[in-house]
Amino acid sequence: MVRRNRSTRCILVLLLTLSLLLTSGCSTSPPANMDWATPTVSATTGIEAEIQDTFDAYAAALVAKDEAGFLATINQENTRFYASQQELFRRLEDVPFDQYRIALESVSESAEGAAVAKVLTTSTLSGSFPGLPQPTRSAYALVRREDGWKLSGDASEQALGRKRDARLEDFGKVLVHESGHAIVLYLAPDAATAARVGGQIDDAYPQLVTALPGVELPRVPVLVFSNQEQLDQAYPGQWQEWVGGASRQLGNSEREGGEIIVQAQVYRETGSYDPDFQSQTIAHELTHIALFPRSGVSTPPLLVEGLADYVAGVEPSPLLAEKLHSGAALSPSLSDLYQPSGFDVLLSNEAAQLAYDEAGTAVAYIERDFGGGKVLALLEEFKRREDDGTDQDQLVDEVFRQVLGTGWADFENGWRQYVLGL
Numbered sequence: 001m002v003r004r005n006r007s008t009r010c011i012l013v014l015l016l017t018l019s020l021l022l023t024s025g026c027s028t029s030p031p032a033n034m035d036w037a038t039p040t041v042s043a044t045t046g047i048e049a050e051i052q053d054t055f056d057a058y059a060a061a062l063v064a065k066d067e068a069g070f071l072a073t074i075n076q077e078n079t080r081f082y083a084s085q086q087e088l089f090r091r092l093e094d095v096p097f098d099q100y101r102i103a104l105e106s107v108s109e110s111a112e113g114a115a116v117a118k119v120l121t122t123s124t125l126s127g128s129f130p131g132l133p134q135p136t137r138s139a140y141a142l143v144r145r146e147d148g149w150k151l152s153g154d155a156s157e158q159a160l161g162r163k164r165d166a167r168l169e170d171f172g173k174v175l176v177h178e179s180g181h182a183i184v185l186y187l188a189p190d191a192a193t194a195a196r197v198g199g200q201i202d203d204a205y206p207q208l209v210t211a212l213p214g215v216e217l218p219r220v221p222v223l224v225f226s227n228q229e230q231l232d233q234a235y236p237g238q239w240q241e242w243v244g245g246a247s248r249q250l251g252n253s254e255r256e257g258g259e260i261i262v263q264a265q266v267y268r269e270t271g272s273y274d275p276d277f278q279s280q281t282i283a284h285e286l287t288h289i290a291l292f293p294r295s296g297v298s299t300p301p302l303l304v305e306g307l308a309d310y311v312a313g314v315e316p317s318p319l320l321a322e323k324l325h326s327g328a329a330l331s332p333s334l335s336d337l338y339q340p341s342g343f344d345v346l347l348s349n350e351a352a353q354l355a356y357d358e359a360g361t362a363v364a365y366i367e368r369d370f371g372g373g374k375v376l377a378l379l380e381e382f383k384r385r386e387d388d389g390t391d392q393d394q395l396v397d398e399v400f401r402q403v404l405g406t407g408w409a410d411f412e413n414g415w416r417q418y419v420l421g422l
């Protein structure tokens with residue numbers, strides 16, 4: 001079996017970028033869901049307020065685990081839809097929702113007493129990030145009954161021109177494993193995987209907060225999908241087959257945080273021949289979640305990817321030291337990796353391996369020779385200056401000089417000596 005190259009860990013983040021994710025350490029991607037753009041909400045009418053009441057009751061019942069209240073919002077006469085919603089309620093019954101919001105985007109009345117509503121859905125988990133993440137879009141058919149509007153069918157395909165993206169609960173009952181630092185949502189066949197991922201997050205957490213003094217994360221949400229087919233439906237076109245885990249930013253601030261997504265089948269395969277790579281992947285992704293709100297458009301990706309590998313305890317391959325000993329030019333060079341696109345243009349496995357080795361050793365060098373907390377101080381300064389328009393070469397030199405007391409050229413020389421001395 002082919003050993004996964006470490007570049008996979010970056011690419012997977014790149015593949016899962018949302019439109020809001022312009023500042024991730026791994027990429028700056030165009031919005032993934034641009035084809036979903038639609039007009040803004042129309043003026044509130046009586047019908048819209050009534051229909052919003054129905055969605056509020058539906059969402060509140062999901063949080064309160066109130067099955068009767070939930071089913072009271074569904075049209076009983078559509079027996080098939082009613083049964084599917086009853087099943088949905090049971091599949092979500094264990095999920096510790098803190099908030100569940102369904103916001104009406106627009107309503108069109110298809111006939112007297114019948115309507116189609118486009119909605120934006122989002123939720124948070126108790127004990128996890130408190131901010132509501134970017135919502136996902138779907139649509140419902142509704143009918144008016146004596147006691148209010150009732151949901152009467154999924155109208156996503158009809159109203160939005162495509163099926164809505166699948167969610168974990170579409171594949172079975174969602175089970176929950178809470179560890180010290182994670183809330184892992186999974187399906188019955190993946191119980192052992194869920195427990196293992198939770199344990200790996202707990203194991204990585206102390207190293208993360210040591211590297212980022214003062215930073216804390218609430219329990220990190222983890223979604224374990226069983227296989228590739230499920231992921232292709234949940235994140236169409238955004239997941240590559242050979243990726244076992246990924247992180248996804250859920251909003252711009254620390255309040256929304258991020259989530260880790262695991263492809264259980266690949267995760268288990270990887271673990272069977274390289275358990276270290278598996279736990280390092282999870283630690284690497286956990287680090288990305290801490291760094292999402294701390295990265296800006298001018299943040300050198302070498303700091304982000306380097307810290308993620310440093311926290312994960314990834315040892316550099318012999319390749320980097322060999323190159324340095326032989327005096328060969330590095331491609332990419334360390335300077336290439338402070339450019340915002342530095343990790344997006346790695347065209348070969350060797351380039352990817354070198355890039356991660358360079359980044360990881362650069363962060364290890366900062367940690368050893370400049371003291372703990374300096375990587376965080378660098379990130380904060382780059383974030384603070386992300387809009388000041390300084391040329392990237394000059395910005396990096398200035399920020400390194402200010403935070404570490406050494407300009408870029410001296411830093412790069414010191415790093416080369418550090419690697420040669422390993």
Ligand SMILES: [Zn+2]
Nearest residue numbers: 009010305308
């Ligand atoms: Zn990465």
